[in-house]
Amino acid sequence: MxxxxxxxxxxxxxxxxxxxxxxxxxxxxxxxxxxxxxxxxxxxxxxxxxxxxxxxxxxxxxxxxxxxxxxxxxxxxxxxxxxxxxxxxxxxxxxxxxxxxxxxxxxxxxxxxxxxxxxxxxxxxxxxxxxxxxxxxxxxxxDVIFHHREEIARKAKRKLINAYTGEPLKVVEHIGCHYAKIFPKKGVGGSEFPYVLAGMVESWGGEIVDYPERRHCCGFGFRNYLVQANRGYSIANSHKKLESMAPYKPDFIVCNCPGCSMFLDKWQYTIAEMDGTTYGQNGTGIPVLTYEEMAGLVLGYDPWELGMQMHQVNVEPLLDKMGVEYDPAAKYLGRNGKFIGRPEQALVNSCAEESIYKTSRRR
Amino acid sequence: MKHVIVIGGGVAGMQCASELLRQGLAVTIIEKEQDLGGKVRNWHKLFPTFTPADEVLSAMRHRLKISNNLKIRTGCQATTITANSVTLCSGEELKCDATVIATGFTLFDAQIKEEYGYGIYDNVITSAELEQMFNENNVHLAHGGTPKRIAILHCVGSRDEKVCQRHCSKVCCVTGVKQAIELKKLFPAADVFNFYMDIRMFGPGYEEMYREAQTAYNVHFVRGRISEVSPTFNSQLQIKAEDTLTGRPLKMSVDMLVLLIGMKSNEHNITLRNECNLLAQPSGFMQPQDSFIGNVTSNVDGIFYAGTITAPKNVGESINEGTAAARAVIEWLNKH
Known part of the structure; x- marks a missing residue:
């Protein structure tokens, strides 16, 4: 862009x-x-x-x-x-x-x-x-991470590069409505083409995906979710975004807003359970990261120390692509090695052939 | 021999100069560009008759050859203006007996309306750029090929409080209709959509052209403004709008989006206001002495206006104002 x-x-x-x-x-x-x-x-x-x-x-x-x-x-x-x-x-x-x-x-x-x-x-x-x-x-x-992004790039242990192909990772950035849509001049890059996350991604070697529903709300929207009767509206918004971004085959989504990270991550589970569709590659969901997690991976932090086991969509496919070394056995071990529980297996993480998003069936 | 300086060599300035020359006065035209003709130089055909803009300009250039008392100073701009002198940006001062300001308007910068993606997405173009493409007989998509679906968006930088352009630019509606017909003539199989707030067909023949666009050329008109533009996977543009007649949101993909950019007052008008004691309107366009019988006269004795310096106007109105300003100058000079 x-x-x-x-x-x-x-x-x-x-x-x-x-x-x-x-x-x-x-x-x-x-x-x-x-x-x-x-x-x-x-x-x-x-x-x-x-x-x-x-x-x-x-x-x-x-x-x-x-x-x-x-x-x-x-x-x-x-x-x-x-x-x-x-x-x-x-x-x-x-x-x-x-x-x-x-x-x-x-x-x-x-x-x-x-x-x-x-x-x-x-x-x-x-x-x-x-x-x-x-x-x-x-x-x-x-904004603070954006401000220090070049210093982080200089200290980087890993880049946002696909370790198998050497190509930049394709990243969907989602800014969140309250960052700049209300006061565009208070956000880096304004509200239409915000740059706060894009700047981090570009500085750390990745490539931003611009897709039709880039500006669309994640679906949280407070009353969309807090009022139980409106939750269908909430998931419909996330669904619209995921359908729109899937053809670009993003490697991960990075979010600016706590609510957006949560809904774009967790609604993927729900959509997979509801209609059997996953939007990532090979029958999994698209991992959703916070920008702190993205910065942490770049700086060489252990993914479990970053709390990435808390995600609904498994992050391992992304970690493998980035060449991040991690201990699968340590995923659900909390502080002091205490087992924190393991979630049930879900379709969104199952790599099921039939759940793979196919562009043709959507057209 | 009385000497009048006409600042601005667009159609209003040219017409004013030719009328003054015809009455035996000496005239100097000051034009910031390298050639006379103003914005019309870049237009293809003029509404509603589809008269080639070149034809009009050739006739006007011919009229200027009426006398040898014309000096044309191109490539220079006036800074300070009084009734008896004009200072150029080089510092040179030219003496005169009266001045006519015909510096026209500025095209709205479409990048300010960021949501339309002008300057970011290749196939989002302005109406001025489309005129250029018509002129070069080369209307095409950025990476080659011809458009099959085209949207034309009205009121970009007009009637828009968000960008401090509250005024109507007057000619964009009819330009949208004219360009839609020209596009249909070029690409008969293409779908052309006009997105508008109101269709303001104020001139003779305009309403008829608007009807003809629908009945003879099947141009679609949707009452609603586009809210945002995004790229699609297959390199089209996705536009979102609200069809306010059906009360429903609308989403469609097009190959090309044409932004009908409005007329904005010149930045230089601020200098005219601050340094030359001339009055400006809230829109930034200059304030004529009176809207009915003094619309080519300024509040400063000996300084006159012609054309779009005072408000958006079409080419015919601008030319008429050139004539009116010349007559007002002569009347004023006869009294002084």
């Missing part, structure tokens, strides 16, 4: 000293990703990052589901900023796309309607006795 416009959307990302806000979804479904982000920043890149146990959910899920009112979420966000100030930091980085969207939206709201900021300050003070300063720099954690 020519993607000439991404340079028009540059954002300033702090180089060091980050206050880290975790993600509700990611902590539960991809806990290894958050850990490896902290490790990459502090151990591989030598940067200072503070993982504060005092911060809470941003309440974004409740806000987007009409459970949490605007004034409440403003006060919660103000508290996060107060905690950042108290810890001595100015650069706020959030692990969750929705949180990033919330922080961006509320900072813009306070800018446009200063009376709302004033009211938030009063509310925070009344509730907690705290005061806050707004962050000097706000970035999503993918």
């Amino acid at each position: 020519k993607r000439s416009s991404w340079t028009d959307y540059q954002k300033e990302v702090a180089d060091d000293n980050y206050y880290y806000a975790r993600s509700c979804i990611r902590q539960n479904f991809f806990p290894g990703s958050e850990k490896v982000f902290l490790d990459i920043l502090s151990k591989d890149l030598g940067r200072n990052i503070f993982d504060d146990p005092l911060h809470t959910s941003c309440t974004g899920i409740g806000y987007h589901s009409d459970v949490v009112p605007l004034e409440t979420i403003m006060t919660v966000v103000a508290r996060q900023f107060a905690l950042m100030n108290e810890a001595g930091y100015e650069n706020f980085t959030s692990s969750c796309i929705t949180s990033f969207g919330i922080y961006t939206e509320l900072l813009a709201t306070w800018e446009e309607f200063p009376e709302t900021e004033e009211r938030t300050r009063e509310n925070l003070y009344k509730a907690t006795g705290r005061e806050f300063k707004k962050p000097k720099n706000l970035a999503h954690t993918s």
Whole structure:
């Protein structure tokens, strides 16, 4: 893709000293990703990052589901900023796309309607006795990895190259709606041709796949999923994307948003069970990675240390393609070698001949 | 002999100059390009009569040969303009008795509407580029071959608050109809779709051409704007839109997408406003003294307007304004 416009959307990302806000979804479904982000920043890149146990959910899920009112979420966000100030930091980085969207939206709201900021300050003070300063720099954690992508490339132990063919791996990137669709100028590359993940993939040797439904929502969409009656709509969106990307034979999907990683991964299991289709090669699903996992693999981390055993779609076909050495027997061993349980065999990982996606049958 | 400087050598400027010459005045035309003719130089045929643009320009060039009192300065731009002098970007100052500003408009940069993928996907082209292809008799897809399915999107950079272009560019609707017919003449088997918000057929013969496009050429018209463009596996373009007449979303693949880019005010109008004390409209186009009886007169005595410097207009209207501006100049000079 020519993607000439991404340079028009540059954002300033702090180089060091980050206050880290975790993600509700990611902590539960991809806990290894958050850990490896902290490790990459502090151990591989030598940067200072503070993982504060005092911060809470941003309440974004409740806000987007009409459970949490605007004034409440403003006060919660103000508290996060107060905690950042108290810890001595100015650069706020959030692990969750929705949180990033919330922080961006509320900072813009306070800018446009200063009376709302004033009211938030009063509310925070009344509730907690705290005061806050707004962050000097706000970035999503993918922005931070993007910012350091060349340094990561220099330290790379592996590239996003097919070890069998020497060709670049074909990667589908999915940005997540709340990263730049609301405030395009706050995302690297804007909303139409975002570059934050594409930049990482290109710097680390891979090749981006542009496909018809690239911009389409993954299907999470909060109410699509949280309201049980809407879940068919949720899976229909993921299905639309997977059908659209499958002919390009991507080697993996990399996601920016915790929700997108979860739904593009787990709905593949459901679709395989429902209609017997898998979208990867050789009758398996397409592995779905977080960008921290992608960076971790490039930097030589062990896939099980990255938490990749938590994925619904097995990642081994990708690891083999990348030439990653791993111990199959250690896959389900947690900390201290404790067995964490093994999922049931599922069609999405079965390599069944009849489940292989065939372009012709879709036409 | 009174001397008038006409800034801009497009059709309005050329017509104004030829009228002034006919009345025995000395005229200097200042044109930033290397040749006269303005945007019309790049057009193929003019609506609604399909008159070759070259024919119109040749006639206008011929009219300028009426007198030896014409000087043409091409390849240079005016910076400061008063009623009695024009300073060129070289620093040279030219004296005169009145000035006419006929610097026209700028074509909207389609890359700003990123969702259409102009500059990214090869077969997304602008209406201006299609005119160029018509001129070269070489309408083709980027990697060869002829298009079998073509979409034409109206209002790209017009009536669009998101890109701060709230005004209607007026001529894009009829250009879309004209280009659709020309495409059907070239590729009778092709399907041509026009995606529009409103079809504004304001001129004589336009409505008839719009009907003819449907009845004689089977051009399809879909009321809805395209929301995004993506590539398909077989190198087509997938477009998404809403058909607002049926109230349903629509998705289709086409071989070529033509963006009908609108008319935008020139960046230079800001200089005219800030440094020459001329008034501009919120759209950025210059503000004539009056919309009815003073539409070629500026708010500064001795400075006049002709053509699309004040608003989007078609070629015929621009030429008429050239004549009107020349007459207003002569009337003003006779009084001073």
